[in-house]
Structure formats: C-alpha cells, structure tokens
Amino acid sequence: MAKAGEKSGGATSLENELSCPVCLCLYKDPVMLSCGHNFCKQCIRKVLDSQQRSPASCPMCKMQLGPNVEVQNNFQLRSIVETFLAANSKGQQEDGSEERKKAMVLCDFCLDKSEPAVKTCLMCDASLCQAHLSKxxxxxxxxxxxxxxVGTGGVAERRCQEHGKLLECYCRNERLYICLLCCIVGQHKGHDIITLKEAHEEQLAELSNIATWLQERENALAAALEGLLKNERQLKTNIKTVISQTESLFEQLKTDIIKEKTRILQDIESIERKNLTGIPEMKGEIQKLRGEAVELLQSLQKMKEQPDVFRFFKEFKLIKDRIYSQDFSVNMVGMEVLEMDQAWIGSYKRLAQDFISNMKALLREVQCES
Known part of the structure; x- marks a missing residue:
C-alpha cells in the first residue's frame, strides 16, 4: 500500500496531464491558443514575447498564430486543476508535519534551540538559519x-576528490572544475585557469550563441515547413483544377462526337431515302416487263411444236410483232455509292491516339519536374 505522501501512478499521470508544457508545473490561469494547446498565461506570454523577430507560433505544434495572437481563458481546465489540488491537499496535510520534521535541516550555529536552516554555505560547510545567514x-x-x-545534496561533488577543497576554479585545458590546490601544486599547475564566475560567464555567452543559432535553425525549419505546406496546398489546388479541366475536355469531346454522330447518321439516312425514292416504281415496271417476256418465251416454245406450217408463219408473225412493239431495255436509276474510306478511318484513329499520347506525355513531364 502506498504511503500518504507518495503519489500513485494514476495521480502522477493526471498531474502530468494537468501540467503546463513550458514550466512543467500545474497550470496557473490556464489559457488556450487557437490550435487547442493549453499553457499558463504567464508562460505563453514569455514564449510569445521571445518570438518578436519571427512569426508567432505554438511552442508545441509550431502552428503559425498570425500577427494578432488571441488566447482564451480555459475556465474548465482551471476548475479541474483546483479540484485535483483540493483532493491531494488532504492526504498531504495528514503526514506533512512528520515528513517536514524528517526532511528538516537544523542550523549548525544555534546553541539553545536549533532553528531550521534556510541555506548551506559550501565554504563554511555549515547550514544556516535566517538569523545566522544574515550575520x-x-x-x-x-x-x-x-x-x-538546504537539502540540495551533492555537496561532495562540489569538493575536490584529491584535496577535499571546494571547487572554485575552472581549467580551460582540461575543461574541468578544480580547487585552488589543483592549480598551485596539483596536476593542473601551469594550465589556463579561471574562476568559476568567469567560467560561468563564458558558458552563458556560449549558451546564448547556441540558443541564437538554434533559434535561427528553428526559424528556418518553420519557414521550410510553411513553404512545404503552401506547396502542398497549391499542388492540391492545381490537381483539382487539372482534373476539372480534363473532365470538362473529355465531356466536351463526348458531346461534340455525339452531336456529329447524330448529324452524320441523319445525312446517311437522307442519302438512303434519296436513292430509294424511284426504286419501288421501277421495280414494278421491271417485274411487269419480265412477266411479259416470260409469257412470250413460253409462246415461242409452244410454236416449235406447231406442225402446221401455215399456222406457224401466221402465229410467229403475231408474236414477233408483240416482241418488237415492247421495249425490254433496262434503265437503271443512278445511285450514289457510299462507303467508308479505310485510309480516312486510320487517320482518325491516329489523331485520337496522338491526343491521348500528348495527355500522357504532359503528365509524365509534370511527374519528372516534381
């Protein structure tokens, strides 16, 4: 069973969820940006103030917030944090006094009644209450x-392992913290030695340079990301336009082809009607003449069997007069011969293939450029 002063896994997880991503502490006056991320009001103001030279962006998702950044008070999140603090304060109060007694460090200079120490002097190796600290x-x-x-710990690491003295100097040659004896009689004698304060100032200057360089890189990455997003939006817009244009082109081609097909079929039907107009009448005349020719042929065949010469000459003369009185010539009606030119069909197919090939080549060219 966990102690009252210890946090369960669930409480720790909830506390992490209720902590500002900038200061890592529980939210104080939480506000929400337009991207949906929450911060302490004071924390986000400091972050936005540090971005004056570049477009303001969310420190979490890097979303550009525009020239006029708007923040909204998140009253619901504030209520949740207050409820969480109230639920945890009771357990902390129950064993808080005992824990404080165990963790309390007493002043080394108090004689009668030792007061709680507020600071520890590394040079004196002593903990001091407020009164003795002032002295x-x-x-x-x-x-x-x-x-x-008080209670910072790690006092031993602030002292030289060889001489037991406080680390007050910094060796530039070895990049190590050392004590005074190390640079006087120790292995760092003759090295480039400076005080911790000077080393701290140098480190601060280096930190500032690194921070400036990193900020420039971050700004460049943000600009590159914005450019990439802009190109993505432009590409999507262009693709939609090209798709719309392609669909419109093929729809227009389809409409034109259907229209021309209807017109050409009507012309073909007109040619058919024109050529078939006189055929029924002519067919009737030809059938009539053919029937008469068949009848006369049959009469001629019978005459071959006529034994009476006198009757033969008489009947043969009548049949010949009938034959010569008729016009058995055939006058064909002139008709237009309509057929598709195979060369013209091949030319049309090549034009259609060239059109499709040009569309594919255009798409390949765009793919190669991208």
Whole structure:
C-alpha cells in the first residue's frame, strides 16, 4: 500500500496531464491558443514575447498564430486543476508535519534551540538559519562564499576528490572544475585557469550563441515547413483544377462526337431515302416487263411444236410483232455509292491516339519536374 505522501501512478499521470508544457508545473490561469494547446498565461506570454523577430507560433505544434495572437481563458481546465489540488491537499496535510520534521535541516550555529536552516554555505560547510545567514552575509570576508539551498545534496561533488577543497576554479585545458590546490601544486599547475564566475560567464555567452543559432535553425525549419505546406496546398489546388479541366475536355469531346454522330447518321439516312425514292416504281415496271417476256418465251416454245406450217408463219408473225412493239431495255436509276474510306478511318484513329499520347506525355513531364 502506498504511503500518504507518495503519489500513485494514476495521480502522477493526471498531474502530468494537468501540467503546463513550458514550466512543467500545474497550470496557473490556464489559457488556450487557437490550435487547442493549453499553457499558463504567464508562460505563453514569455514564449510569445521571445518570438518578436519571427512569426508567432505554438511552442508545441509550431502552428503559425498570425500577427494578432488571441488566447482564451480555459475556465474548465482551471476548475479541474483546483479540484485535483483540493483532493491531494488532504492526504498531504495528514503526514506533512512528520515528513517536514524528517526532511528538516537544523542550523549548525544555534546553541539553545536549533532553528531550521534556510541555506548551506559550501565554504563554511555549515547550514544556516535566517538569523545566522544574515550575520554570515554581513561579514565582508564571507560575501563571496557559495550558498546553496538546504537539502540540495551533492555537496561532495562540489569538493575536490584529491584535496577535499571546494571547487572554485575552472581549467580551460582540461575543461574541468578544480580547487585552488589543483592549480598551485596539483596536476593542473601551469594550465589556463579561471574562476568559476568567469567560467560561468563564458558558458552563458556560449549558451546564448547556441540558443541564437538554434533559434535561427528553428526559424528556418518553420519557414521550410510553411513553404512545404503552401506547396502542398497549391499542388492540391492545381490537381483539382487539372482534373476539372480534363473532365470538362473529355465531356466536351463526348458531346461534340455525339452531336456529329447524330448529324452524320441523319445525312446517311437522307442519302438512303434519296436513292430509294424511284426504286419501288421501277421495280414494278421491271417485274411487269419480265412477266411479259416470260409469257412470250413460253409462246415461242409452244410454236416449235406447231406442225402446221401455215399456222406457224401466221402465229410467229403475231408474236414477233408483240416482241418488237415492247421495249425490254433496262434503265437503271443512278445511285450514289457510299462507303467508308479505310485510309480516312486510320487517320482518325491516329489523331485520337496522338491526343491521348500528348495527355500522357504532359503528365509524365509534370511527374519528372516534381
């Protein structure tokens, strides 16, 4: 069973969810940006103020917030944080006094009643209450002493392992913190030595340079990302336009082809009607003449069997008069011969193939450029 002072996994997870991503503490006056991310009001103001030279953006998702950044108070999130704090304060109060007693560090200079220490002097190797700290700082020789928070720990690492002295110097050659004896009689004798304060100033300058360089890189990446998003939007817009144009082109071609097909079929039907107009009448005349020719042929065949010469001559003369009185010539009606030119059909197919090939070549050219 977990102790009252310890946080369960669920409480820790909830506390992480209710913590500002900038200061990593529970939200104080939480506000929400237009992208949906939440921050402490004071934290996001500091972040936005530091972005004056570049377009304001969310420190979480890097979304551009525009020239006029608007933040909204998140009252619901504030209520959740207050409820969480109220639920945890009761358990902390129950064992808080005992924990504080265990964690309390007493002043090393108090004689009668030891007061809680507020600072630890690394030079004096002593913890000081507020009263003795004031006396300590009032002494001119002790004003340069290094003071740290009580219970910070790691005091041993602030002392030289070889001489046991406080690390007050910095060796530029070895890039190490050293004590005074290291640079006087130790292995760092003759090296380029500076004080911790000077080393700290140099490190701050380097930190500032690195931060400036990193900010420039971040700005460049943000600009590159914005350019990429702009190109993505433009590409999508262009693709939609090309698709619309292509669909419109093929629809127009389809409409024109159907229209021309209807007109050409009507012309063909007109030619058919023109050529078939006189055929029924002529067919009747030809059938009539053919029937008469068949009848006369049959009469001639019978005459071959006529034994009476006198009757033969008489009947043969009558049949010949009938034959010569008729006009058995055939006058064909002139008709237009309509047929498709195979060369013309091949030319049309090549034109259609060239059109499709040009469309494909255009698409390949765009793909190669991208």
């Amino acid at each position: 300590h700082n009032a002494t001119a020789s002790q004003q340069d002493h290094v003071l740290v928070e």
